Amino acid sequence: MIKEFRLPDLGEGLTESEILSWKVGVGDTVSLNQVIAEVETAKAVVELPSPFAGVIRELHEQPGTIVEVGKPIVSFEVSDDAGTPSPGPGTAASSPAAPAAPAGPAAGQEGEPAKRQPNLVGYGAVVESSARPARRPRNRLPVVESVQVIAPVVESVETRPVETKAPVVASVEAQPVEAQSAGTRPRSTPPVRKFAKDSGVDLALVAATGPQGLITREDVQHFLDGRSAGAAPAREAGAAVALQVRQGERETRTPIKGVRKFTAAAMVQSAFTAPHVTEFLTVDVTPAMDLLAKLKGSREFGGHKLTPLTLAAKAVLIALRRNPALNARWDEANQEIVTFNYVNLGIAAATPRGLTVPNIKDADSLSLLQLADALAELTEAARAGKTTPADLSGGTISITNIGVFGIDAGTPILNPGEAAILALGAVRNMPWEYQGQVALRQVLTLSLSFDHRLVDGEQGSRFLADVGAILGEPGMALTMV
Amino acid sequence: MSTDGTGQDGADTPSAGAPSTDAMADIHGQGRGLVQLITPSGERVSHPEFDPWVQDITDEQLCSLFEDMTVVRRIDVEATALQRQGELALWPPLLGQEAAQVGSGRSLRADDFVFSSYRENGVAYCRGVDLTDIVRVWRGNASSGWDPYSINMATPQIIIGAQTLHATGYAMGIQNDGADSAAVTYFGDGATSEGDVSEAMVFAASFQVPVVFFCTNNHWAISEPVRLQSHIQLADRAAGFGIPSLRVDGNDVLAVMAATRVALDRARRGGGPTFIEAVSYRMGPHTTADDPTRYRDANELEDWAAKDPISRVEALLDRKGLLTAALKQQVKDRADAVAREMRTGCTTMPEPQPLDVFKHVYSTPNSWLDRQQDHYTRYLASFGDPAEAVSEEGAR
Incomplete structure (x- = not known):
């Protein structure tokens, strides 16, 4: 027989979770409690153990999909005597007590919810017969039936709240409520409201198909689909390009969420709040590279990870001491400039899940060796996806090492709340002026963006010149500490 | 007393490295080592003071302790899976604390009475609880899982630390009856910050009642590390109440057993309360609704995985030549059977009316x-x- 597994409430009172990945495929034979999927809830990433021993028949949801609690996500073929003897909360759909749950508009009879509602510790009781007493209508908002007959509910025994304006009509065929009357909040659930808000959708414009005019996630999605489909041709026509409008395979639509969404919000906030200035400085770093080679061969540093980034980080920390304005934050709310007397040095890291900027706490108190180890640790944790939230918060200035991608320079966007970010370019062998002649030297470009509210051109320039001076001649550090 | 660094888990010596003055030494104490009888590598180390308390543990009993710990871990893993499968609303895993629970639980007499938190499912197993009853509450089908008097264990307390008051009260009753049984209360490191626990200890000391305060220091009160809650070792808090305390390696089933027996013996002889700090580690989340990776260093987890309570007994049995294929099979069969029984009991439980x-x-x-x-x-x-x-x- 086929058994469905419905997404359970994996935390306490969660309404939805995202399928991150399937660990099994259709046709796979799985044992009881074998991990079949990885799921991310609002609280945690958890592994889903199989509730049955059997063969995977269907995966109902794709990775990356946000699934409502209670929706089937996978079907198993189970031999009749295997699996759990009786359906529990997770498999209630196969219970004979539950009717074939109608979905969509037809489910609105007598105001009965069409599916089990998530509550604090599960997803509520089994939806049973629709023959519930008419005298206790759950819904207090008006439902307008297509025939527009409005009559009071006769058997009402409850004292109705005074704000109830219209009596409820037992809708035999709940039609999608096309528009809510003015002043009435469109009926929906908090997660759907959030989804709509995040998607920039006014719920008042969305046609509801849920019971008693409830706007479901699908309705919002439908509205969004319709809007993008409707808007696209107009734009295309304006451009007068003779392209097919329907071009399914020619583009991929990826929902904006997770780290990408967070990054986008942070970048927009930063780019349009802090007036950025970017300065560039190209430096002959041959002496620094020589120093690096020397250190690598030394007993103290041997075996430790040393890169141009290590020296650049140290140079930044030294230069910051002379230019504290770049280690500061604009506190708009309090109308204050917060100058940090410590440095939490952020390092932009490309991780499997997107861009993160973990920071090294109190980096200014570390020796070069400790700094090198901290950098190695930080990048390793970021790559392994083990960066903790504490690592990600509280940064005071950042470095982005675009050199590792072979890039020379760019305009880095500030990590929100920070006053400066330094982009480190690739170290290249270039013909360069050296002792009055042209020689092949190792050269890199530094790009520094700073928040012009906090940092004037003078301070930013001095800071960048200091960093350049140290990288151009590490011995210059002696003049700065 | 510890030779393997079990006692050097950072949280124990918060003042280490700080400039130490005589006054500070007074406040922080010197920091006690852990009572340990089995090292993480499975070596049986002798201890003149505590060896006598476990000298009656035969090879056969050691095997059965190994079996119980393995079964308890299996119960825990199965229940966690049941939660992920929507069969339980919530589950508080005890992964890593098997020795603390089995070592103490197996030291009790049938007429002793246990007042535990929600995490002592291993103790409940040792008390002989019906496997279905363990999950009844977590499925949301009942407000309590079992009849407390059937196994002399109160149903788990959800309110942090409140059970210590119940235990002290019960122990006052024992005293009035003139019986030689004891009340044992289990709680975590976080509970020691609660007023209830302080009150329970004040009354227990005042009336010198036969109660054992068994604190499993698993290092985390949800996301709060123990070092933030106490600047001294938890066992040293007891001194402030005039209650003698023991600090044992909570991942060492024999050490836990010895300490529990010492405390019970004192209680039965009219010696009053004892506080035991079993230093262990919560390897899993606080509950299935928690994500410890958000606040906990992965390295810490690795360090503690090396001190696993079951693998060290396994190693000891191996050293003694007791870890036979037959024993392994027997333990596995028992764990499988228990898991099966609990799963069936859980999924076929009648819905409440x-x-x-x-x-x-x-x-x-x-x-x-x-x-x-x-x-x-x-x-x-x-x-x-x-x-x-x-x-x-x-x-x-």
């Missing part, structure tokens, strides 16, 4: 309650089929 709420309110007839029940029965009847009313109430 609306009128069940009246069942366990009073043990004697109560006219007020009878009246309410009568009203509610008639109210339910107004819906027609009472079975349908279940969904109505449940879905609200």
Whole structure:
């Protein structure tokens, strides 16, 4: 027989979770409690153990999909005597007590919810017969039936709240409520409201198909689909390009969420709040590279990870001491400039899940060796996806090492709340002026963006010149500490 | 006393590295080592003071301790899976704390009485709890899982630390009866910050009642590390109440057993309360709704995985030549059977009925309650089929 597994409430009172990945495929034979999927809830990433021993028949949801609690996500073929003897909360759909749950508009009879509602510790009781007493209508908002007959509910025994304006009509065929009357909040659930808000959708414009005019996630999605489909041709026509409008395979639509969404919000906030200035400085770093080679061969540093980034980080920390304005934050709310007397040095890291900027706490108190180890640790944790939230918060200035991608320079966007970010370019062998002649030297470009509210051109320039001076001649550090 | 660094887990010596003055030494104490009888690598180390308390543990009993710990871990893993499968609403894993629970639970007499937190499912197993009863509450089907008097263990307390008061009160009763049984209360490191625990210890010391305060220091009160809660070792808090304390390697089943026996013996002889700090580690989340990776260093987890309570007994049995294929098979079969029984019991549990709420309110007839029940029965009847009313109430 086929058994469905419905997404359970994996935390306490969660309404939805995202399928991150399937660990099994259709046709796979799985044992009881074998991990079949990885799921991310609002609280945690958890592994889903199989509730049955059997063969995977269907995966109902794709990775990356946000699934409502209670929706089937996978079907198993189970031999009749295997699996759990009786359906529990997770498999209630196969219970004979539950009717074939109608979905969509037809489910609105007598105001009965069409599916089990998530509550604090599960997803509520089994939806049973629709023959519930008419005298206790759950819904207090008006439902307008297509025939527009409005009559009071006769058997009402409850004292109705005074704000109830219209009596409820037992809708035999709940039609999608096309528009809510003015002043009435469109009926929906908090997660759907959030989804709509995040998607920039006014719920008042969305046609509801849920019971008693409830706007479901699908309705919002439908509205969004319709809007993008409707808007696209107009734009295309304006451009007068003779392209097919329907071009399914020619583009991929990826929902904006997770780290990408967070990054986008942070970048927009930063780019349009802090007036950025970017300065560039190209430096002959041959002496620094020589120093690096020397250190690598030394007993103290041997075996430790040393890169141009290590020296650049140290140079930044030294230069910051002379230019504290770049280690500061604009506190708009309090109308204050917060100058940090410590440095939490952020390092932009490309991780499997997107861009993160973990920071090294109190980096200014570390020796070069400790700094090198901290950098190695930080990048390793970021790559392994083990960066903790504490690592990600509280940064005071950042470095982005675009050199590792072979890039020379760019305009880095500030990590929100920070006053400066330094982009480190690739170290290249270039013909360069050296002792009055042209020689092949190792050269890199530094790009520094700073928040012009906090940092004037003078301070930013001095800071960048200091960093350049140290990288151009590490011995210059002696003049700065 | 520790030779393997078990005691050097950072949280124990918060003042390490700080400039130490005589005054500070007074405040922080010197920091006690851990009582340990089995090292993480499975070596049996002798201890003149505590060896006598476990010298009766035969090879056979050591095997059975190994079996119980393995079964308890399996119960825990199975219940966690049941939660992920939607069969349980919530589950508080005990992964990593098997030795603390089995070592102490197996030291108790049938007439002792246990007052535990929600995490002591391993203790409940040792008390002989019905496997289905373990998950009853977590499935949301009952407000308590078992009859406390059937196994002399109160149903788990959800309120942090409140059970310590119940234990002290019960122990006062034992004292009045003149019996030689004891009350044992289990709680975590976080509970020691609660007023209830302080009050319970004040009364226990004042009346010198036969109660054992068994604190499993698993290092995390949800996301709060123990070092933030206490600047001294938890065992040293007991001194402030005038209660003698022991600090044991909570991942060492023999050390836990020895310490529990010492404490029980003192209680039975009229020596009053004892505080045991079993230093262990919560390898899993606080509950299935928690994500410890958000606040906990992965390295810390690795360090503690090396001190696993079961693998060290396994290694000891191996050294002794007791870890036979037959033993392994026997333990595995037992764990499988227990997991199967619990799963079946969980998934076939009857759904509670609306009128069940009246069942366990009073043990004697109560006219007020009878009246309410009568009203509610008639109210339910107004819906027609009472079975349908279940969904109505449940879905609200």
